[in-house]
Structure formats: structure tokens, C-alpha cells
Amino acid sequence: MALVLNDRVKETSTTTGTGAIALAGAATGFVTFATGIGNNNTTYYTIHNQGTNEWEVGLGTLDGTSANLTRTTVITSSDGGTAVNFNTGTKDVFCTLPAVKTPDMTLTTTGDVLYASAANTPARLALGSAGQILVVNAGATAPEWAANDKASEGFAVAMAIAL
Secondary structure (H helix, E strand, O other), X not given: OOEOOOOOEXXXXXXXXXXXXXXXXXXXXXXXXXXXXXXXXXXEEEEEEOOOOOEEEEEEEEOOXXXXXXXXXXXXEOOOOOOOOEOOOOEEEEEOOOHHHOHXXXXXXXXXXXXXXXXXXXXXXXXXXXXXXXXXXXXXXXXXXXXXOOHHHHHHHHHHHHO
């Protein structure tokens, strides 16, 4: 299961409630989630109930046939960030990149380091202090700053690698 984003992925649905969304086929001029995202993969989505104020943005997981999109994590919604209990009507369901997942929203200070977190989403490491070096943490899951007693040697190694 991979996180997949793609352009022009849009289907409709008439699913009601808070459960998985049954996808009903591509909207004209668009491709299906099966074609654009693929079975068992995750993607960021938006669901909007046409003609209403019901909407939801989140991370969803397609089933093995890409016929259903499970609403794995709701990021924001018309129900205050919880899963929307959709009423009857036709919903537009499409692939999107939520604003909170863009680098502009992640990097907030000069000198920050951007990296992919364990959830495969953008994360930032704030600028370290003078003399610190960038290392991998003990769990080998993220970068971190560490003291360096031999800062000049670290600089020489970094310069050699850069050359």
C-alpha cells in the first residue's frame, strides 16, 4: 500500500452516512480511482455533496477492487474535522493535496529541514545550533541534530562529499 496522488481523478457517489464511499464511476473528462490511484493504495481525497455545504478532506484507502474508498483519516470537514454524516445526493469524490500537507505549510522558519515522516507526510526539523551536525535518530526514523565535538572534521567531510 502506497500513498499515491494523481491529477484528474474524480468519481461520483450516492453513498450516505459516515462509512466507506462506494465509487460510481469517473466524471466526464476524468479517470477513476482504480486507474489513477490503484487498488489498495492510499490517497488524499475531497468529498463534496453537490448543492449542499457538506464536504470532507482526508486520507483514504482504496479496497482491493478500487470500488470503495475508506475514509481512513479526516483532516478537515464541514463537521468541524470529523467524518461527515453525508445526506442523500450525488457526491463528487476527487484526489487532492490538502493545504496542510504542502511544504509551504510545513516549513515555517528559515533554515528548517524538510523530510518525510513515518506517515509519509511532510515534516520539518527546526534549525539546529552552531556546531551541531545532522544525524539519524536512534530509531532510524527521522533526522535530528546532535552535538559534534569535532565540528571542523564534520565540515571537512561535508565539503569533501559536496565536491
